[in-house]
Amino acid sequence: MFSELRPHLVELRKRLGLSVLSIFIGFIIAFIFHEILLEWITAPLNEALEQVAHLSQKAADGMVTTHQVGGAFFVALKVSFFAGLLAALPFILYQLWLFVAPGLYSNEKKMVIPFVAGGTIMFAVGVLFAYYVVTPFGFQFLITFGSFLYTPLINIEDYVGFFTKIMMGFGIAFELPVFAYFLALLGLVTDKTLKDFFKYAVLIIFVVAALLTPPDVLTQLLMAAPLILLYGASILIVRAVNPHKEEDDDEDEDETVDEEENKDSN
DSSP, X not given: OHHHHHHHHHHHHHHHHHHHHHHHHHHHHHHHTXXXXXXXXXXXHHHHHHHHHHHOOOSSOOEEEOOSTTHHHHHHHHHHHHHHHHHHHHXXXXXXXXXXXXXXXXXXXXXXXXXXXXXXXXXXXXXXXXIIIIHHHHHHHHHHTTTTTSOOEEEHHHHHHHHHHHHHHHHHHTTHHXXXXXXXXXXXXXXXXXXXXXXXXXXXXXXXXXXXXXXXXXXXXXXXXXXXXXXXXXXXXXXXXSOOOHHHHHHHXXXXXXXXXXXXXX
């Protein structure tokens, strides 16, 4: 059994190695421009702090701080790694496709460009949605709340980790229609499968939203609502690619009836 899995493990190690190498190259390039990236990442936070300054009458305004000697350096590393991962995403998706391609038919192998392009675009849409829609509302609410009593001193290390978690969460979540399309293309799911799983999907979506977003209802809804819409869009996509056929149900019912008749005759 191990001899049969060994070629697949070797191939998987190759694809993972190339993916890691692409992330490392992206990390090196991003580190050169880490100051520009940090300005972009901290822009929603600075806007929220400016909002606090306008609303609060206290002498001390909120500010971004670091509690470590090498805090700025480690933040630059985290930001560069995150940017390198995003930059390497198309190549990583291509490596994923090459790993599963040997098990596909020739017509399915031609879908490599839609898979890579679609996955990259939807991930970018998720990140941009989180950046321009979710984080401004979430940060302003969380930082403004209680600002009349307390001065917000935001730890940049915590903020960057929190920011990247939200961005990655939304980016991965927005891949749902892409993966639904290719699962339908492979015949693994139908629109009926997704419809039957809908109530469980809604529960899972709200749990994921609670884990990946700040502990406020507004931000959680801003994540859960698009995911539910994306799930609905996935149902429509799967219906167009691999619709559920009523004939299959009829055949299953006929087979069941035949089996019962055979049992009765015996």
